[in-house]
Amino acid sequence: MAIFADSSTRVVVQGITGRDGSFHSAQMLEYGTKIAAGVTPGKGGQKFDGKVPIFDTVEEAVRKEGATASVIYVPAAFAASAICEAADSGVKLIVCITEGIPVLDMLRTTRYVADKGARLIGPNCPGMISPGQAKLGIIPGQIVEQGPIGVVSRSGTLTYEVVWALTREGFGQSSCIGIGGDPVIGTNFIDCLDAFEQDPQTEAIVLIGEIGGADEQNAARHIREHLSKPVVGFVAGRTAPPGRRMGHAGAIISGSQGTAAEKIATFRDNGVEVAERPVDVPAIVSKQLNV
Amino acid sequence: MNIHEYQAKEIFRQHGIPVPPGEVATTAEQAEKIAAKLGTKVVVKAQVHAGGRGKAGGVKLAATPAQAREVASEILGMQIKGLTVARVLVTPAEEIEHEAYVGAIVDRASGTVVLMASPEGGIDIEEVAAKTPELIFREHVDPRYGLLPHQASRLAHKLYPGDPGRARQAADIIRKLYASMVDAGASLIEINPLITTPSGELRAIDAKINIDDNELSRREEISALRDIESEAPAEVEARSKGLTYIKLEGNVGCCVNGAGLAMATMDLVKHYGGEPANFLDIGGSSSPEKVVTALRIIMADPAVKSILFNIFGGITRCDDVANGIVEASKGIELKVPITIRLTGTNEQQAVRILEGAGFSAMTDMDEAVRKAVELAGN
Structure with missing residues (x-):
């Protein structure tokens, strides 16, 4: 088991012929992901890597190849439209890697996706990987291993750092989800926590947050009220100054809101242990699982 | 990206929000000329990307053009929170009966734009939220439909209860503020304070707009507002x-x-x-x-x-x-x-x-x- 995507997931890659899209599609195929189709408007009829059919529209990819999930690498100017197209074509899981989509566009887009009954992960995220089964996005396949830990994070490379530390200490993962660094995103911490709670493979969850917004605080309260599995937290940005955007569009302390100190305190108040350093995460997981 | 007050006021003007006249000066001489042209008591305001300008001495009254020149020379070149003031806005000093707050932000948790209004204007809205949260009124804008007229009206009537004249003006300003936000690609837009003049007219005498950086590639005219010297x-x-x-x-x-x-x-x-x-x-x-x-x-x-x-x-x-x-x-x-x-x-x-x-x-x-x-x- 895993959450959101597994070995049965049939993926369509939107923007498969672009520089990033083609590079990462090759990596996804190498990992064993079932890429059913690619979409690049105007290049329908061609093939990617000599085998993956390319279509002009997502609708064709769904109808002819049975795609159930989409991964989006198209440039920011076209990405919100690509998300809507995927949702409108019946794709149930949409992973948008693209960074730089205007937030006012995302307000409309997240609503549209929800109205169509689809799930959006991202945008501005590394995507997700269910080790040994499917990789939808850019998380390096060589740092993960199958196992009992669910990982959810707002970051990219910081996630890799923690996942690699877990793998080195013998803790493989059920799924690793990068939910994205933008202020308005599709899937949030709580959605992932609930899915990991339901997933029989997952025994413990690692949640990696950062400054900005209140998603971590809401997650902390949700954990106390609704989760039976242990959760280990980490929050980046204790040294971040207020009012500055720390790389991610969503990583900003507004006034006195969204500091790392506030998030860490809320986790601890709700009984969630928070690691001081990324390297401390595996030891806390080990303690929580009594192994 | 932050833009200056005078730039934000220009966006307001284009959208029909009542803003007092005023011009920007980079020298004390220019400030004097603008004050003379306005022909009234003026305020000289530092244009710098920092809060607390007033407390830092970056906002001053001047009764005559000569005095405007004097205070402008004090403010120009001044350091506010490590930033050098290179420009001042010279604008008429308004008589103020009442100060309100009207603003809109992208609310991350609900995934909507939230419009906010408070009769406690002129101070930091976070301070109002902390001390008297019951004095902040809100409307969530459904992104599928945009701001609906009844929402602007409802917010305006909460802001000026029992005063249909001001409520009508405020509803119009709120609609135009939301339109300004969408047109400029802003993630935050504020009028603080929205004043009432002795004759009962509403005016935006300060303006703040934060632009979403992700909007800049598709909005050349907004990108051009970036003040590189202030960074x-x-x-x-x-x-x-x-x-x-x-x-x-x-x-x-x-x-x-x-x-x-x-x-x-x-x-x-x-x-x-x-x-x-x-x-x-x-x-x-x-x-x-x-x-x-x-x-x-x-x-x-x-x-x-x-x-x-x-x-x-x-x-x-x-x-x-x-x-x-x-x-x-x-x-x-x-x-x-x-x-x-x-x-x-x-x-x-x-x-x-x-x-x-x-x-x-x-x-x-x-x-x-x-x-x-x-x-x-x-």
């Missing part, structure tokens, strides 16, 4: 090369791939007793050129006593970063020690490249951070 030159250079650099107060220069890891690295510097000199994210696919630029920017900060590279190779190839470091070391004199941590994609090649050029590299993040802190003399 740190190193941050401007970094942005032009696709890097994100933010100067901080410490002495350990940090160069990291990925924003989350960059923050975690700064935190670790602090954890081991040091202070980070900067936030710097070289981004996902980093070419050797980006690394050269990053190193040059960090080296240009005289406070830096030690430099730390922390690279987790995924999409970023460690050998690219290694080549960048070696290349940069040929072009710039490295006056401070460099500690390099690389792990992941092409780690072995990277270590060979670095060792061939006389650098050493480690793979453990904590070890590298500890060493960099120690080398900075902390």
Whole structure:
């Protein structure tokens, strides 16, 4: 088991012929992901890597190849439209890697996706990987291993750092989800926590947050009220100054809101242990699982 | 991106929001001329991207054009929160009967734009929220339909209960404020205060707009409002090369791939007793050129006593970063020690490249951070 995507997931890659899209599609195929189709408007009829059919529209990819999930690498100017197209074509899981989509566009887009009954992960995220089964996005396949830990994070490379530390200490993962660094995103911490709670493979969850917004605080309260599995937290940005955007569009302390100190305190108040350093995460997981 | 008050007021004017007249001056002489043209008592206001201008002495009244010249010469060149005032707005001093607040922000939790209004204007809205939260009224805008007329009207009537004349004006202003936000691609827009004049008219006498950086590529006229002079030159250079650099107060220069890891690295510097000199994210696919630029920017900060590279190779190839470091070391004199941590994609090649050029590299993040802190003399 895993959450959101597994070995049965049939993926369509939107923007498969672009520089990033083609590079990462090759990596996804190498990992064993079932890429059913690619979409690049105007290049329908061609093939990617000599085998993956390319279509002009997502609708064709769904109808002819049975795609159930989409991964989006198209440039920011076209990405919100690509998300809507995927949702409108019946794709149930949409992973948008693209960074730089205007937030006012995302307000409309997240609503549209929800109205169509689809799930959006991202945008501005590394995507997700269910080790040994499917990789939808850019998380390096060589740092993960199958196992009992669910990982959810707002970051990219910081996630890799923690996942690699877990793998080195013998803790493989059920799924690793990068939910994205933008202020308005599709899937949030709580959605992932609930899915990991339901997933029989997952025994413990690692949640990696950062400054900005209140998603971590809401997650902390949700954990106390609704989760039976242990959760280990980490929050980046204790040294971040207020009012500055720390790389991610969503990583900003507004006034006195969204500091790392506030998030860490809320986790601890709700009984969630928070690691001081990324390297401390595996030891806390080990303690929580009594192994 | 922040824009200045006078620029925000121009956007308001274009959308029909009542704003007092006024012009920008860069010299005291210009300020005097504008005051003479306005022919009334004026306020001279520093145009700088910092809050608390009034408290810092950046906003002053002037009864005559000669006095406007005098106060402008005091304000121009003044430092407010480390920023030099290069421009002042000269605008008529309004008589104020009442001050309200009207604003709109993108609310992350609900995924909507929230319009807010409060009869407690003229002070920081966060302060109102903390002290008298019952005096802030809100309307959530459904992104599928935009702001509906009844919502603007409802908010206006809560703001001015029992005063249909002002409520009608306020509803109109609220609709135009929302339109300004959407047209400018703003993530925050505020009128604080929205004043009532003695004759019962509403006017926006201050204006604040934050533009969503992701909107800039499709809005040339808004991008053109960027005031490069008001930003740190190193941050401007970094942005032009696709890097994100933010100067901080410490002495350990940090160069990291990925924003989350960059923050975690700064935190670790602090954890081991040091202070980070900067936030710097070289981004996902980093070419050797980006690394050269990053190193040059960090080296240009005289406070830096030690430099730390922390690279987790995924999409970023460690050998690219290694080549960048070696290349940069040929072009710039490295006056401070460099500690390099690389792990992941092409780690072995990277270590060979670095060792061939006389650098050493480690793979453990904590070890590298500890060493960099120690080398900075902390």
